[in-house]
Amino acid sequence: MLTDRFLRDRRGVSLEAGERARLEAAISTTSTVESRKIIARAGEWLDQSTLLVEGIMSRYLDDRDGLRQLVAIHLPGDFVDLHAYPLKHLDHDVGTMTPATIAIVPHVELDAITEEMPELTRKLWFATLLDAAIHRAWLFRLGRLDAIGRVAHFFCETNVRLQSAGLSDGRQFTLGLTQADVAEICGLTTVHVNRVVRHLREEGLCTFRNGKVEILDAAKLARRGQFDPAYLYIDDPASPPPPDQRPRR
Amino acid sequence: MLTDRFLRDRRGVSLEAGERARLEAAISTTSTVESRKIIARAGEWLDQSTLLVEGIMSRYLDDRDGLRQLVAIHLPGDFVDLHAYPLKHLDHDVGTMTPATIAIVPHVELDAITEEMPELTRKLWFATLLDAAIHRAWLFRLGRLDAIGRVAHFFCETNVRLQSAGLSDGRQFTLGLTQADVAEICGLTTVHVNRVVRHLREEGLCTFRNGKVEILDAAKLARRGQFDPAYLYIDDPASPPPPDQRPRR
C-alpha cells in the first residue's frame, strides 16, 4: 500500500489497520515527478498535501542571493507537507531531489478524518510534530556543531530514518544527493563539504560517493556528530525509551 | 482571560468566543515560576501542557559540553509545550528565562477537545505548526546569515511577535534576556554578540541595553537580517498575504 511506510515503527503511534485503510482511501491520485522539480512554492494556497512514496524531497528557504537553506529532507513514507493542512499557506518551497512517486491527499479528506477519527487525527498531528522535532535537531546541528560534526550528524540521522523505512541496512544506503545538496543542508559550501567528506573517509568514519553513504564506524560517527536518535521517536526493542515517571503502557 | 493572547490576530485561525471559553475551562491551575527554572526535561513523560501567560520561556538542547542551543523562545500567549500532547515525550528541555506566570492544561482536557471540537483541534494543531515555522526561520538564520544578520533577524522577529501580543509598540520592547541568551539563540559566543550589538548600535539600526531593545531603523534592520514576517502568519490589514492562485475569500 502507498501508506505502508507512514509512521512505521513510531513509538506508540503506528496506525491501526482501519486507520491506514482510511488514509489510503483519502488518496486522490498518485503521480511521478522528475528530479529537481518544485512541487509547491512559498505563499501559495494549498488544498492538498503530498505523501512521498518513493524518492527524496526537500523543503527549503531562499536567501536574498538565491542561496538555499534546506529545512527538511523527506524520505519515502513521509507526509511531506501535511502541515499545509492546518497552515494552508507554506512559508517555504517544496521540491524533489530525485525522481519521486507521490500520492496526493486532498484537504477535504483530512477534514472528514478530523471530524470522524480523533485518534487518527492525533497521529497525523504527531507526524507533523515529528518533523518539528527534526527541525530542532537541525537547529542544534547548525548552532552547535562544526562542519565535520554537522555532516556526521546528518548521515547518522538519515541512516536511522532510512532504516526505519526499510531502505538502509544500517551500514550503507543510497541517498540521491550531491555534495552541493549536503552543503545546503549543513549550511556549508560545497568546497568545504568536499573536504569534510575526505576527512570522514580518512578517519575511517564513513564514505560518501555517487550519492551512496557507507558507515564504517557507526559509534564513532555518532559521537563525532553528537547524534542521539531519541528525537526520531522510533520504536527500537533494543533501546527502550529513556527512564522517567511514565505510567506503564 | 488567561488565554487572551493565544493565537491573537493569526491569519484565519483566531479563536471564536466559545472556543476560547472552552480552552479557558481546560486550565487546571495557574502558577508563578521564578526565573531560570526548568519546567520539563527531555525524555520526561508529560500529561499536561503549559500556556505562558506572563514572562519569557525557552526550549533548548544541550551539547556534550553542556553548551545550550535554544530552539525556541516563548512569549506571553504561547502554548509553550502543546506539542507534548501528541508527542508525550519531549526531545528537549523547557525552562523560564524570566519570572513567569503559567497556566496548566491537562492532556485529558485536550482529549476531550479533540473528541468534540474538531475545528478547535485544528487551531491547536495550527499553533504547534506555527512553532515549527519559526523553527524553520531559525534554521535559515543559523544556516545562511552572518552574526550581524542573525541578531538583526532575531530582534525583528521578536519585535513582531511581541507586537502581536501587545507587548511592543514596534519601536522598543523589553526582553528579559542577556547577551549570553542571545548568543545561545543565534549560535554565537557572548563575546561576539557584544561586538555585534555594538555594530548594530554604531550603524544606527538598534540598541540592546539591560534587556531592552530599541529599534532605530526598522527597515534597515529587517534588510540586514533578511527578515520577512510572513512565516509568523500574523493578520495585518496593511500587508495582505502574498499573491497566489488562492480562490478569493
Added chain:
DNA sequence: GCATGCGATTAACCTCGATCATGACGATTC
C-alpha cells in the same frame, strides 16, 4: 566599609571555513 558576583566590554591571538581558482572525470549532446 568591603566582598562577591553577574553582565558588559574590550584586546590579542588564532582557527575554521569561505572565497577564488583551476583541473579531472564522466555523461550527454551535436
Added chain:
DNA sequence: GAATCGTCATGATCGAGGTTAATCGCATGC
C-alpha cells in the same frame, strides 16, 4: 570526436568569529 555540463577534487588566501583573559560597572549582602 569535440564541446558542454555537472560533479568531484584540491590548493592558496583571507576574514569572520572563536578563544582566552583582563577589566569595568553595578547591584546585593554582610
